[in-house]
Amino acid sequence: MPELPEVETIKRGLSKFILKKKLTKTTILCAKSFIGTPVTGTVKAIRRYGKALIIDLDNGKSLMIHLRMTGQLIYDGKERYAAGHPSDNFTDKLPNKQTRVILEFGSDPLYFNDQRKFGFIKVIDTDKVESDEFIKKLAKEPWQMTADELYEKLQKHKNSPIKATILDQTIICGLGNIYADEALFASKIHPETKSGLITKKEAELLLKSARDVMEKSIESGGSTMATYVRADGTKGDYLEKFAKIFRHEGKPCVNCGEKVVKIRVAGRGTHICPNCQRRKDD
DNA sequence: CTAGGATCCTGTCAGC
């Protein structure tokens, strides 16, 4: 589901609507989607750590929200603001059968929808956010990391395929299945390449590519998300705005025209151009 | 310690 750019988009969009508003009521429709005891309080800040969203209240409590694969947040005030896992129900009547939690800000509900129930909202003390078991393990994001740092980490996991390594949030934070494929394609690296065979130069390029693809998505993500929501029944296509390889299987590579293929790496569907991304091992 | 696979859960789609 939502990777760093989507969560950043949610953060920016949601800030406009719920900052300084009071969370007055919580309705839990699925017990495993909400961890802790519901709280009330005024929204003081909205932060993001990797793919995790933090809503700080003015009473020392914070809500940590992780959308995992299929989470969505849909604010239904005067206008509707929806972001997260894209699907038709952004424009549905709400709540629907995938609604797990409803947070109410006065009369305006914020729906937490999550088809597969992997995501969650968790209440934690604001001063303990950074020591949370999940948060504290997160590595730096690509913008905070140097190529040398990345290179060193790759050497530590030299036998893992590079895609598996960059999907690990404790190694580099923010990439998910889409942006891992996009960054590897932009860097002309085959996803199955053993991490230990990545050169310093490639690590530098990979880091730059990761920044680029996510920045582009953040730029287009906000506006296209809004467009998606307003669309009259048509499916959102914001992936098409920036994806050059993800879900392009069967289509010609944008660089060389070779047919893009889909393979399986690290248990995940993976898209490559067999011509641009060559294996260097075996 | 690393590496790989199963697992959580619901829904959809391709292939009988």
Added chain:
DNA sequence: TGCTGACAGGATCCTA
């Protein structure tokens, strides 16, 4: 039509 298995924008747990 109905069934079955594969798979899905994530992360953890278990095993070797």
